[in-house]
Amino acid sequence: MEERIEPSTYDVIVLGTGLPESVLAASIAACGKSVLHLDCTGFYGAHWTSLSFPQISSFASSSNGHLPCSEYFPHHQILSTRMPSAPDDSVESDGNSGFQQVHGLAQQQHPDGGSVADPGSFSPPNRSFGNGALAGPKLAFCAGPLIDSLLRLQAEHHVKFTAVESSYIWRDHVLAAVPASRAEIFQDRSLSLPDKRFLMRFFKLVTDYAESPNGTVAELSTSDLERPFVEILQRQNLPPHIRDIILYAIALADQDQDQEQASDARRVLRAKEGFATLALYLASGSRFPTAPGPFLYPMYGQGDLTQAFCRCAAVCGALQILRMQVSGFLIDKETKEYKGIETASGQHLYSGKLITSPSFCLRSVSSTSTEDRDNGEETAHHSFSESTSTTTDSANKVARCICITDQSLQPGVSTLLVIFPPRCLHIRTALVVRALQLGSRSEICPDGKYVVQLSTVCSNPTAGDEALQAAVDALFHSESRESQVTDTNSKPKLLWSLCYVQTMTTPWANWGDVGMCCMPDGTLDYRTMMAQTETVFHKLFPEQEFLPRVVVAANNVEDGEADEVDGVNSI
């Protein structure tokens, strides 16, 4: 860290190697700007990285929820851990031998008073507010913006994907396949014949809508598109259980859409949004011949995704330095505008614009200024800005859970998604729970072991925890509850689990040439992340094209991407 960084002036400095920061770094570098990309940790990914099993395991078992292996991660509010079968023999050994990574450990400070991060490094905040989060489950739509951006940047050779083989919805205490394609509807014997027709007709309507040049079809008026999606579904003769499939398993509504139960706090999915997601889902299902479903999961965990974008940035000339702690910002004395940063070693680096991850907090621009170093410069320490951090949505928390099990939820299927629509687990539980099972095909765990990530958007941690526990109990057989259930033999055994809650905040920065990236949210895919990232990009570079198409090799980009999905074969 003693070495000086040369040159000292850049178009943009990016702090943090989280996914949005990396996408921005790559995009800006691809525009021909000079980029300095720093991360205070020794690894890529920041909030979006993947942690190895020993790291996360010790994090969970430590009494204060502190990650002993990494000083960079703050506390997480751990709701519960379960290690019913002696942890050391079955899991720990696996952890040492086989589990390469447990994916998706990300963190987020809660913007409550007093939680102050030191510049460049995350000091442990007050335990009572520590709301750390692991970002899973997250999946990419085959035809979604994330995959598109990889293709545009020619980054598809830097990361491999595995397809989610099938999705299920929890219905009547069993997993029922989500019929989302012609072939799936045909095969699904749990649907009645008329249901098949209604569902296919609805899908036809969705594709017609998606393909219509101005987004209008005869059956839908403009005002219909602003109405709640659930209303449109009712009008299409779709019975309740199919409405549930569409709302929660295909349109991916994060919260209960039942209008009778609706409270003002609940976010109701509008028809326009529902149609857009459905269209994307259907288009994704047929994008890559080697991917049978609509979703892709990055092999080796989500950390590889950020690395792919970082490599793109590097290819386009960005300078990346890890373990580079930043001690403060340089601010123009007169204009109070951003000028540059000061590293922990005291070097001053200048850039026109700055992009930071949300974990960097600006204490106060004016309050703590240090002595003048140069003319017209002062160093501001990071601080938390309270005014912009509160969110209006009452369902501002995401409860998440990581489980390790000994067998697949569905024999013969390695990667799968399970959706629990509201009230399917318990009549009072109106939360939507998602579970993503990852097996050895995604290279994040050894053969015979499975990682299951769960999440639910909730307004209070207790409700979230209850919903997750109910889902875990429904899916797995845990030894402590064996006496209550008799036929548990067929269920996977829960070996280890960790539940925690993350509070979502909105980016605080609204400051001149500084862009603030978003944190992992409660959605399943990357669309909100990409949209917010694009907003940051255009705020800083209104003239430039976000994610310009990079032309490197002559070979067909689409083919290349398709080959990355596993299960490739051709004659």
Add this chain to the structure above:
Amino acid sequence: MHGRPRQRAAGETSGSENDKELAKVAELQELIPSILHNHRTCCYTKEALMQNAKLLELNPEFYTAWNFQKRAVQHLLSSETDEEAHKRIIKEELDLVYRALKVNHKSYGAWHHRKWVIALGLSPLDSEFTLLSKVLKLDARNFHSWDYRRFAVRMKGVPINEELQFTTEKINENFSNYSAWHNRSALLSELYRNETGGKEIVQGRLEEEFDLVKNSFFTDPNDQSAWFYYSWLLGQVVAPVGPELNGTWPPHTSELVIECSEEPTHLSITCTCPLQRVTSFVSSGVPLLLSFTEAVTGVNNETVTFHSEPEVRELSKLSWRPVGFSQEFSQTWATEVRFQNKDDKSLLLSELTNFAVDIEVAVVPGIVSPGGQPMQGPVKCSKVSFHFGTTDNAAKKTIGEELMAKQLGAIGLVEEETSKGENQTQIEAGAWQVKILETEIESILELLKIEPDSKWAQLTLIRLLTARESFSRSRIERPADEVEKLQKLQGLLRQLTHIDLPHSEYYQHEQSLLILREVVLNLERPKEPQHLSSLLNLRSSSLYTLGCFEHFLWVQHLDLSNNHLRSTHGFEALQLLENLNISHNQILSFTALAPLALLPLLRILNISFNEIGAHPIDTCRVLFPSNLSNHFMSQVLAGNNEVNPWEVRLVFQNMNLTDLDLTGNPVVNSSKFMKALTAVLPSTTLHTNESSECK
């Protein structure tokens, strides 16, 4: 690769690819002469084989090269005795085919060669299935691969059920795969043939299949593969066991009165049929007609027998002829009973005594359909009484009244003869079929509730209802109910005509057949007993075609004016027809009248106000069964739209018409035609315009 955008043809590609193509042509041109030389000189050296392999990889369609390859393999196999060497030769051969298939996976030559190599039996079959799964993944509807798969399955002896499972997988992947559905039908047929477990298994299996295919068209009712398979399944439920006898003339329980006519060699025949229909005509003998549900062959003195009382020797020497253009198969068979004395000269009716005769068909097997299905028999079809000599009208009436008492209801074929027990099993056999049909009707109605405009669903409903009805027809039903059913079906067809305009002619055709069935129904069940003439009036009946011929064998006068007929296809069955009016129809050519030339009694023909001569292209010409069809075609191609006098001769020269009305057909304006016609029909009164009609 249906529904997929076509790849650019080679010619449209860029210059560099064009150059590549030219280089390939040059290489081929260099290779071909030496390969042909090797082929002639039977040179099977390593070099020759390498050259040939190179050629086949460039162009797998070069069949001579495959032939050369076959000979080379035979040569190499015979020159080696070592088993390992044989295996190596075969493996090299299969590799070559594989490379050729990579160039074109739809190459007939390559697949055929592979079959040939595998049939030598020197290589394991498992690798063939690996290859097939690859190829079928690439294009699941490649019929070459499916065909080869059936071959490999036979070679290996894969159990049918296992192969069925494979088609299920393929259908699950994409049910718009008619190749898979078709293979399924082939496999199921094979399964039934081998089935020893009885009808229940077949029935259960069919129900499962119906369920599977229904899932497919409820998911996508516009996909035709499923509907085709469904229609095959329906065929399995209602399939008739073989051809059946469905009509005779004279009908059962008729009374024939045979008198001397004014002409010495002719008889005057009066037939009183059931329902008091009286037919009388003059003929050289008494015609006998048999009508079958489909074209058959093998109608002769052995298969058709007569039990007369007292015995009449003439009946054992009858010769049956097929009515129609085929010398072998026909739906209608005819013969004539002649009564002659020993000199074969004059008729001495007074010498004959009245007799009654039972006619029985298919006494010995031999009557078969073109598909080889034998007629189930024997069927006692007619009991006819012959009366000779003069009969006055009063006597005719008495006979009629006697018949009246006997026959209300019992028509056509003799039904009483079948034993009770047999009848019972037939009804039981029909029960499961009716059950399936009713379930299916319900499902289709459910689909139509959601998709009222689905042409496939509507058409299938009509087929199901028709099939359902065919099982209940034997039961006594109120005619009003039956008429109602027929009219409902007609309504559905009318609807289809609007929904599916491109196929409207098919629906109109089907509708015509239903109209005719309604006509038949009304004829057979008259509201009150009455004497009926032998006139059938079908004027202005919206007919696009004529059918139900088996019910109209008695017709002597037929009025079909003001319909939409385009042809007289099948009319040859109406052997007693004397007077035919098809004015104001859409007959386009004389060739469309060809079947009329087979009607021996036809005297008056009215074809006025049709469109003969109005159209340059005669679409009936190609259908016209003549060795000279090609001649006709060349005329058409030469742009000659004049009616060919040859056609006139062909249609009219054997007719004994007294009157022919051609008024209103453009063709009468051609003097060349009129001359030809007058030459062919010297004794016929021709009517060519309205004013001269009364001439």
